[in-house]
Amino acid sequence: MTAAIPESSRTYDLSFARWVRENVKGGDKMNLCMQCGVCAGSCPIGGEMDNGPRKTFMMVRAGMKDEVLSSTTLWNCTSCYRCYVRCPRGIPVTSIIQGLAAVAAKEGYADKEKVANYYFSRAFWWSARTFGKTDERLVTMKYFFSFGLAEGIKRSLANLKIALGMIKAGRMHVGMPHTIRNKSQLKAIVAKAAELEQKG
Template identity: 80%
Template sequence: MTAVPTPSRTYDLSFARWVRENVEGGDKLNMCMQCGMCSGSCPNGQEMDNGPRKLFMMVRAGLKDEVLSSSTLWECTSCYRCYVRCPRGIPVTTIVQHLAALAAKEGYAPKNKVENYFFSKAFWWSAESFGKTDERLVTMKYFFSFGFGEGIRKALDNLKIALGMIKAGRMHIGLPHTIKNKSQLKAMIAKAKELEQKG
């Protein structure tokens, strides 16, 4: 990965082109026709400063600092509504999340935002996948959210605690536990999201 260029002038496309080459889904970003479907669909849209649509326009305009400092990156809950509805088939969620990762890496994001964001994402991932939070997986996913090297480092730091927990019978070994009727849980989550959006 080449270094993220800093545009020399307004609408210098170097940043946009870098995003196109280096951010997952970035090759589709320029397909945006600025219709607003994504931002309008976002259940967390009120919390965002820009929303994905405007964020994408800012990428094109080369507003690197503003893009990577945007709260939009941290408010995405990965509900994928924008992705599914986008009339241009742009993987909006993917792009936003990878921009968030980029922001974290480039040191734009406030530390707590990054940690909270990565943790809550890991937590939700487990809850949605298994109906339970599997501490091992949540922790590992959280650690590796910071990148591979950082993940290894964090994991080694916590190895002792983990082994202690296993010994004390507080953490099991083997396949993650799941709940019965996972499909019903999914329906419940979907409904909850819908209510949240309406409210």
């Protein structure tokens, strides 16, 4: 008998898991998870995530609301759906991660101090909303200068060679940003989406 007796003060709190089950799309399937790890092992950017999907699910079960909602996992997901396709229990992993991200945004967990790529998301969304397309140059510049003037110049110079190479290879155009036709329709779509989101 050398091991210390564990502290029993912490109770197992299922209330967050129950809430996720009822309020997050696909959350009702989360209890099927058998913690096999295929989702996290399959994730092409799993190395960039703090927890990954499998551990996130376990943390939800363990009631770790703050840790889950402020995790980078929710924001680094690229929605490639590999986890969902491969899940041996057919759990819609991607939907649950996206759903948790929406909750995090709503509950104020997604501010710049807590989300590593907050600035990038902002720059990306600005371009998509303004032009209906992502303009690599503008997204990148806006992202770099989000960190301040000095940092912006430093990062821009560091990437100058890549930018010139892309222009030379015809992978990045010079001139006015491309836009979509009928931007008013995009505006209406975005307004409708915002309205639906408000309704929940």
